[in-house]
Amino acid sequence: MINFKLNGKSTKLDVEGDRMLLWVLRTDLGLTGTKFGCGESLCGACTVVVGKEALRSCQLPVREVRGKEVTTIEGLAGNGTLHPLQKAFAELGALQCGFCTPGMIMNAYALLLKNPRPTRDQIISGMDQNLCRCAAHKRIVEAIESASRKV
Ligand code: FES
Numbered sequence: 001m002i003n004f005k006l007n008g009k010s011t012k013l014d015v016e017g018d019r020m021l022l023w024v025l026r027t028d029l030g031l032t033g034t035k036f037g038c039g040e041s042l043c044g045a046c047t048v049v050v051g052k053e054a055l056r057s058c059q060l061p062v063r064e065v066r067g068k069e070v071t072t073i074e075g076l077a078g079n080g081t082l083h084p085l086q087k088a089f090a091e092l093g094a095l096q097c098g099f100c101t102p103g104m105i106m107n108a109y110a111l112l113l114k115n116p117r118p119t120r121d122q123i124i125s126g127m128d129q130n131l132c133r134c135a136a137h138k139r140i141v142e143a144i145e146s147a148s149r150k151v
Pocket residue numbers: 035036037038039040041042043044045046047056057058059
């Protein structure tokens with residue numbers, strides 16, 4: 001049995017501890033906002049936040065989150081209001097196909113938790129390992145800059 005907090009709610013699952021968190025979220029719990037890209041910790045599409053750390057759920061055995069707080073893209077909006085990052089991505093068109101977007105936003109969310117007013121260079125280096133096939137990187141950086149003024 002694995003206990004953890006998921007998007008603010010206590011969660012108890014009867015699941016093998018070495019099952020990857022990505023599949024627990026997507027298949028077992030139906031939270032499909034977290035995406036499967038490479039499965040090898042290379043692209044960042046599967047990024048979730050554990051405590052204050054952005055982690056890649058495709059390579060994270062669920063036992064590693066026992067007793068911890070996990071936030072996924074589904075947990076960001078509160079009371080029907082989008083998080084400033086979600087708003088900024090939408091308003092500034094920081095996406096094309098949108099596949100990388102949940103991972104980008106969760107990585108940026110962890111970045112802003114640690115450093116609420118990052119410089120442009122800090123944003124670029126903090127987002128460097130999240131890949132976007134549609135080459136929306138410039139607008140992604142602009143959206144994070146814009147959101148950082150509102151969180
Ligand atoms: S799917 Fe996890 S890093 Fe690519």
